[in-house]
Amino acid sequence: MIIYNLFPLLAGRFTDWSxxxxxxxxxxxxxxxxxxxxxPGRSGSIYSIADYFDFxxxxxxxxxxxxxxxxxxxxxxxxxxxxxxxxTDLVVNHSAIDSPLTIEHPEWYRFxxxxxxxxxxxxxxxxxxxxxxxxxxxxxxSRDREGLHAYxxxxxxxxxxxxxxxxxxxxxxxxxxxVWRRLIAETRQRHPEVCFVAETLGCxxxxxxxxxxxxxxxxxxSAKYWNFHDHWLMEQYNLIREIVPSxxxxxxxxTPRLAAELDGNVDxxxxxxxxxxxxxxxxxxxxxxxxxxxRQPHVVHTTxxxxxxxxxxxxxxxxxxxxxx
Numbered sequence: 001m002i003i004y005n006l007f008p009l010l011a012g013r014f015t016d017w018s019x020x021x022x023x024x025x026x027x028x029x030x031x032x033x034x035x036x037x038x039x040p041g042r043s044g045s046i047y048s049i050a051d052y053f054d055f056x057x058x059x060x061x062x063x064x065x066x067x068x069x070x071x072x073x074x075x076x077x078x079x080x081x082x083x084x085x086x087x088t089d090l091v092v093n094h095s096a097i098d099s100p101l102t103i104e105h106p107e108w109y110r111f112x113x114x115x116x117x118x119x120x121x122x123x124x125x126x127x128x129x130x131x132x133x134x135x136x137x138x139x140x141x142s143r144d145r146e147g148l149h150a151y152x153x154x155x156x157x158x159x160x161x162x163x164x165x166x167x168x169x170x171x172x173x174x175x176x177x178x179v180w181r182r183l184i185a186e187t188r189q190r191h192p193e194v195c196f197v198a199e200t201l202g203c204x205x206x207x208x209x210x211x212x213x214x215x216x217x218x219x220x221x222s223a224k225y226w227n228f229h230d231h232w233l234m235e236q237y238n239l240i241r242e243i244v245p246s247x248x249x250x251x252x253x254x255t256p257r258l259a260a261e262l263d264g265n266v267d268x269x270x271x272x273x274x275x276x277x278x279x280x281x282x283x284x285x286x287x288x289x290x291x292x293x294x295r296q297p298h299v300v301h302t303t304x305x306x307x308x309x310x311x312x313x314x315x316x317x318x319x320x321x322x323x324x325x
Contacts, residue, residue: 001197001218001282002322003087004029007253007297008037008059009046010287012304014071015061018078020287025082027315028322032079033168033284034088035253035299037072041096043133044300047089047170048096052155058303069162076163087166087195088159092152092183093174094119094134102135108148110138119174121202139179149182156187166195166217173203173211180214197247201254205239212243223248223279224255224272237279245281252286253299259292259312266292270317277321290314 004024011020014037024032036046039054046056055068064071076086095101102109102116110117116135122128142148159167172180184196198219200208212219219240226233240246250272251258262268269292277283286297292312 001031001195001247001284002029002277003031003033003247003282003284004084005033005035005253005284005286007287007302008035008056009299009302010297010304010306012059013061014059014068014075015064016304017075021075021079021082021084023290023315024287025084027290027318029084029285029318031085031087031166034086034164036089036091041098041133043096045133046299047091048094048131048133049091050096050099052095053158072162080163085165085195086163087168087197088164089170090152090156090159090167090196091170092137092139092155092179093171094131094136097133097135099135105144105147105151107143108137108151110136110141119171121171140176149179152183153186156183160191160194165193166197168197168199168220169216170199172198172214172216172219173200173207177210177214180211180216184215205236208236209239209243212240216244218245218247218282220284221246221248221280223276224250224252247282247284248276248280249284249286250276251289252284253297255296257294257296258289259310260294260296264292264294264312266312266314269312269314273314273318274321285318290318 006017006020011017021032036049037056037059038049039051039056040046041048041050060068061071079086097116118130118132119134119136120128120130137148139145139148187194195217198211198216200211200219201222208219222236223233258269258272273285290313291310293310295306
């Protein structure tokens with residue numbers, strides 16, 4: 001998989017995606033990955049989803065007269081016409097803390113001290129990060145696990161009907177293995193070609209291995225963070241190499257822009273992209289990487305006006321190295 005991450009807040013309205021899709025096809029990417037396009041909660045983060053069946057208002061073009069669903073469908077049909085398959089985030093670990101679901105179905109959520117619990121993770125150095133704009137689903141102990149499962153079956157069917165061909169499963173390691181096995185197996189009974197990719201960054205080696213065994217087609221690896229010296233990346237590779245292939249990236253929406261880290265060193269950009277592709281079964285680059293953008297996409301504040309110009313253009317390099325990666 002050679003994936004171009006079309007960051008929706010940077011790409012803009014669904015009707016404005018066409019030039020980015022054309023550019024991805026010209027660089028001979030074969031997939032696009034689109035971060036969440038659903039309506040967010042009050043924090044505004046695209047990963048804080050308030051309504052899984054509605055759309056981010058900043059992505060809707062009110063001038064066309066077409067329903068939002070039709071606008072998404074047209075954009076993805078254009079991608080398919082260019083030879084691109086499309087995946088989007090499947091966020092089943094949490095919703096926005098102010099999602100109506102917390103009122104309509106409190107039994108679907110984990111509670112702490114009488115309130116809907118927030119998901120968290122432990123960063124390097126042992127610091128716990130808590131996302132207070134999110135409410136964590138309780139897939140393991142919900143009193144209505146069947147109802148929660150059925151809801152996300154509906155979400156999957158909705159996204160597939162829009163034209164998506166696969167899913168990047170956000171925070172996949174935080175979901176019980178049996179939940180993924182069932183969702184993936186049941187989806188493939190109806191749609192055999194659907195691709196499932198697990199996001200496993202920030203989890204332990206054992207969590208990575210357990211997640212990889214759930215039926216995913218790929219998992220994301222941590223090659224971006226390797227210093228080309230320590231042994232941990234080879235250890236991670238050996239844990240999963242016989243289970244599932246992995247995808248690497250030189251940068252992502254969760255990391256600083258590589259051009260900023262390398263102060264515009266073009267050879268460094270090329271080297272990290274080639275390493276990501278050579279080390280892994282797939283490679284992903286976010287939009288703007290090809291131009292050496294330095295401003296990291298933000299899940300709330302990024303706008304299309306941030307699209308700028310630089311003196312860097314790796315488009316030909318990326319296209320001509322497809323056979324290598």
